[in-house]
Amino acid sequence: MITALNTTAPVVALRVAEGHAAENPLSLGDLGEWELIRRLSAFAPPGQFNDDAAVLDADNGAGALVVNTDVMVEGVHFSDRTTNPEDVGWRAAAANLSDLAAMGCTTVVGLTVGLVAPASTSWAWVEGVYCGLAACLRHHGGVLLGGDCSGGSSRMLAITALGRLPAARQAAPRDAARSSGLIRRADGSPGDWLVSSGPHGLSRLGLALLQGELSTAPTAELGLRAIAAHRRPRPRFDVVRALISCRPADLAWRVGGCDSSDGLAAAAAAIASSSGCIACLDPDALPLEPAMAALPNARDWCLAGGEDFELVLALAPAWAAALCQLLPGCRPVGVLEPGRAEVPRWSNGDPITPELGGYQHFG
């Protein structure tokens, strides 16, 4: 789904060039992805583009439906060189389902698939893609609901995933607007811990190995895990279920969060920006695989490699601690502090400066 940040592109430099002459009209490349999304959000109700996905009937409470659309384009999101068709299908489904998990869904209803491909595309490739999609659905629930197909000059998948929030939880009486069970970017508060559901940077390492950017991983086992993380990401519905089961009895439902498809730092920035806080990350608590630490790019990849599809959550400390105790792999990575800053900071106040935006479309 469009992952708009609340303000104009807090972490990505823009090249907005409104003054172009008429014979050189403003292009999407001039705008950049975030400014494009900001402009498109004007066509939707206020706040509609603020989260990873859209909630239908949130007021309904019980099992509200969540819908999310993602596109995957050959040469941008996948290529035959690094991804076999089964993995293209799995990743396309998993990326969408990850957005459902990031909203707090515990049930997958299903997906629709828009397939565009040249007539010369082999049936074997398409079959492989749908095998991968179906495998991801078998693993996480839901069915193929339908879709459409068309010829076109390049291969493209547009997936819409539908999921449901859990039915029987009560919203905090003191804030009825925070629907029960929903995870929203804007629901972080100062004092919350930022929790990462798993390591970051593995998928980027896997891509580096698949593209030949790196010839070997520090260990063979890490290399295999990194390639698996890139090819077969897991939507973290298990984290949502753990989050529900470990909520301290005295805490009402309030969970800030999103997934880390654009990287850990971008996720922290999005939550902080939407919640009106500053994200402070602890440099000694980066969720980095120990075996990756020797790599020169390890910290940048951890912060901004992207496509990790973990959840980054803002939780009251007691709930955060309970989650980290319940689910191995979940760990605190920082806190939300009062104030406003477009860029996350280190605990000592220094801004976090690597390339933070993940992949920039139209960049």
Added chain:
Amino acid sequence: MITALNTTAPVVALRVAEGHAAENPLSLGDLGEWELIRRLSAFAPPGQFNDDAAVLDADNGAGALVVNTDVMVEGVHFSDRTTNPEDVGWRAAAANLSDLAAMGCTTVVGLTVGLVAPASTSWAWVEGVYCGLAACLRHHGGVLLGGDCSGGSSRMLAITALGRLPAARQAAPRDAARSSGLIRRADGSPGDWLVSSGPHGLSRLGLALLQGELSTAPTAELGLRAIAAHRRPRPRFDVVRALISCRPADLAWRVGGCDSSDGLAAAAAAIASSSGCIACLDPDALPLEPAMAALPNARDWCLAGGEDFELVLALAPAWAAALCQLLPGCRPVGVLEPGRAEVPRWSNGDPITPELGGYQHFG
């Protein structure tokens, strides 16, 4: 949405070439669109691809949600030569909403939009497309729910529309499987009248005028209406509402139908094939604009021009007559007869033989 017919491509010749050598693998062009869809339907629950869109919680009865995905590709579904950006947006939305109407929806929830475009695409074009989408939603209800955007080598829109069936109607007690308010291809019966909600072929005439295939229309007024039909099709929610309001008290809910995005004959064939009947069209009752009759292609365009986005319905005669009386423009065009035939027939038994398949992707 994928508009699979119940059997293997009843009206479109296939070029299935399973025996290709390994160095020349079976391609989508070898399969053709309908065989591709038939194969993809194997990844979904049985019957899931049988209709214009998918129903969620049909058993729930009240206001079940319907979801539909369509892709529109530059050079296939639109081009700058014939369609300005506002019309691209309107048509993309309307084509999707038409599938919701064809399922019996009376309420539009909204759309998600996956946009793929090269970085060189002008913002003005994208803005125009979204203005057109928003105009269609303002007219028919629903909001822009979200979406995604990506760079890519050509322009493409993948739209997912969500709608709701009306809430408070009762299914026929004698057939609980026929959910209240749903329109399905398979719900026609021998003896039903086939009703067209409006004229057919206008959109194809509009395209011919826009492409310069025809230099003038028989009358200027018809030319303008034809171009409007091509550029600004109307999803026929008004027909669904009329259908509900004129149901004879002694008839339970049972409505076969689909929209005519692939043409009148293909719609009749799809209903007949899914319902286990033969579609017989009356050659003297073709839903043709009188002013079009002088055109040499008029009958073929009426039968198979495509993109008319009218509803073609199979109704018990009393209900069909009530509908045609209530809503000017609705007219009986034929009947469903007992038996099975892959191709619709004329009343005298002759098969209807023009190019029936509408646009064939991968053909």
